[in-house]
Amino acid sequence: MDKLRITGGNRLQGEVTISGAKNAALPILCAGLLTADEVTLENVPALNDISTTLRLLGRLGVAATRGDDGRVSLRADKVDNLEAPYDLVKTMRASILVLGPLLARFGEARVSLPGGCAIGQRPVDQHIKGLAALGAEIHIEHGFVVARAKRLKGATVRTDMITVTGTENLLMAAVLAEGRTVLENAAREPEVVDLAELLIKMGARIEGHGTDRIVIEGVERLHGASHSVTPDRIEAGSFLCAVGAAGGDILLRGVAPQAMGATLDKLRATGITLECGTDTIRASMDRRPSPVDVRTLEYPGFATDMQAQIMALNTLADGTAMIVETIFENRFMHVQELCRLGADIDIDGHTAVVRGVPRLSGARVMATDLRASASLVIAGLAAEGETIIDRIYHLDRGYERMEVKLGALGARIERLSGKDAA
Numbered sequence: 001m002d003k004l005r006i007t008g009g010n011r012l013q014g015e016v017t018i019s020g021a022k023n024a025a026l027p028i029l030c031a032g033l034l035t036a037d038e039v040t041l042e043n044v045p046a047l048n049d050i051s052t053t054l055r056l057l058g059r060l061g062v063a064a065t066r067g068d069d070g071r072v073s074l075r076a077d078k079v080d081n082l083e084a085p086y087d088l089v090k091t092m093r094a095s096i097l098v099l100g101p102l103l104a105r106f107g108e109a110r111v112s113l114p115g116g117c118a119i120g121q122r123p124v125d126q127h128i129k130g131l132a133a134l135g136a137e138i139h140i141e142h143g144f145v146v147a148r149a150k151r152l153k154g155a156t157v158r159t160d161m162i163t164v165t166g167t168e169n170l171l172m173a174a175v176l177a178e179g180r181t182v183l184e185n186a187a188r189e190p191e192v193v194d195l196a197e198l199l200i201k202m203g204a205r206i207e208g209h210g211t212d213r214i215v216i217e218g219v220e221r222l223h224g225a226s227h228s229v230t231p232d233r234i235e236a237g238s239f240l241c242a243v244g245a246a247g248g249d250i251l252l253r254g255v256a257p258q259a260m261g262a263t264l265d266k267l268r269a270t271g272i273t274l275e276c277g278t279d280t281i282r283a284s285m286d287r288r289p290s291p292v293d294v295r296t297l298e299y300p301g302f303a304t305d306m307q308a309q310i311m312a313l314n315t316l317a318d319g320t321a322m323i324v325e326t327i328f329e330n331r332f333m334h335v336q337e338l339c340r341l342g343a344d345i346d347i348d349g350h351t352a353v354v355r356g357v358p359r360l361s362g363a364r365v366m367a368t369d370l371r372a373s374a375s376l377v378i379a380g381l382a383a384e385g386e387t388i389i390d391r392i393y394h395l396d397r398g399y400e401r402m403e404v405k406l407g408a409l410g411a412r413i414e415r416l417s418g419k420d421a422a
């Protein structure tokens, strides 16, 4: 199992290009199931989750080609299997996103209940409730969601809570349903908007994406399209936390600053100087961070996917910060590992109290989920001495060559594989 070795203390200096967003690319790949024509994509990040999704689509009968330049083309004209099996679905939450498209286009689907980061219970009851409202016969059997519908029928669906992949699944189902669907309490995340924009290019009739009420007029069929995946706001935010913790001056290229919600305001409050261009962010930091309180919320609030990284930054702050996690009930697993690096953090239910310390010290730590891994990298870059991070397969699910990108910014970081990792 690969590990990362970081020798902390180097300031970060230079330029880094941000990849396409994992959480936009995954639903967008699944949207390829909605047409028999070719869908061509650019800016698809080179991540393990993308490889898993392409394997899953391949298993269903989708022909996919992937270049090493971020291009992927998909053709779903020979889909001959409507079952998403446990072995592929177990590692990745987003695999539930084949359910809506399969059901809408082929009238049937069997999808194993998904895995993904173990950050909470993460049920899919809202996906099921929404598809049932669109007329599907749907139930759980032997660990699979099993769904059938001759043709889905438009309806008004109000989910009990805001759900990102739930909104995406229902959106992909509704575009081929008969009549009008209204998704109320819809997720407003930029990744939902990016998916809607691809679907519109494919001939879907959608309005209101980016608001909490999306209106879809179903069409008989969709056609092929080309699309470039939106930049990864979480990867961008993670690099900004890294420069906040380690100090330095970096330029992010290929970003969408206007889509970064509350993240940029909170990072400014820590003392990082940020200058945003259309698709760039320059960030510099030359002092100890100020503490910043954070409450995770749906977009445009502060993203739960940035909580661990801003906590890592707060561990070094000149004061105490309160971090409240409102989206997932078990997303503080990085706390114990940050404390191994010398952080001073107490957890009380959904709140973490982070008392800043002047310095962290390198240690052996274990990544427990994707963003927890990123928080350990950020802390390791600032810590004195050597940090070894184990189980970085979590990191590889969602960050493209993170150690290479950080290395180019002057960080002392290397991947240990094979015998070196033993």
Ligand SMILES: CC(=O)N[C@H]1[C@@H](OP(=O)(O)OP(=O)(O)OC[C@H]2O[C@@H](n3ccc(=O)[nH]c3=O)[C@H](O)[C@@H]2O)O[C@H](CO)[C@@H](O)[C@@H]1O
Pocket (backbone or CB within 6 Å): 023, 026, 093, 094, 120, 121, 122, 123, 124, 125, 126, 127, 128, 161, 162, 163, 164, 165, 166, 304, 305, 327, 328, 329
């Ligand atoms: C692949 C992807 O895009 N993953 C993102 C997506 O996950 P994901 O779409 O799984 O997260 P949701 O927005 O669905 O989850 C929000 C909350 O709703 C609950 N819930 C959700 C659906 C449901 O049917 N029932 C239910 O109870 C969840 O347990 C959670 O407490 O949004 C999360 C919240 O921004 C991010 O952390 C994940 O990175």
Ligand SMILES: C=C(OP(=O)(O)O)C(=O)O
Pocket (backbone or CB within 6 Å): 023, 092, 093, 094, 115, 116, 117, 119, 305, 370, 371, 398
């Ligand atoms: C939680 C995440 O991913 P997933 O929903 O795929 O588990 C994430 O991207 O931070």
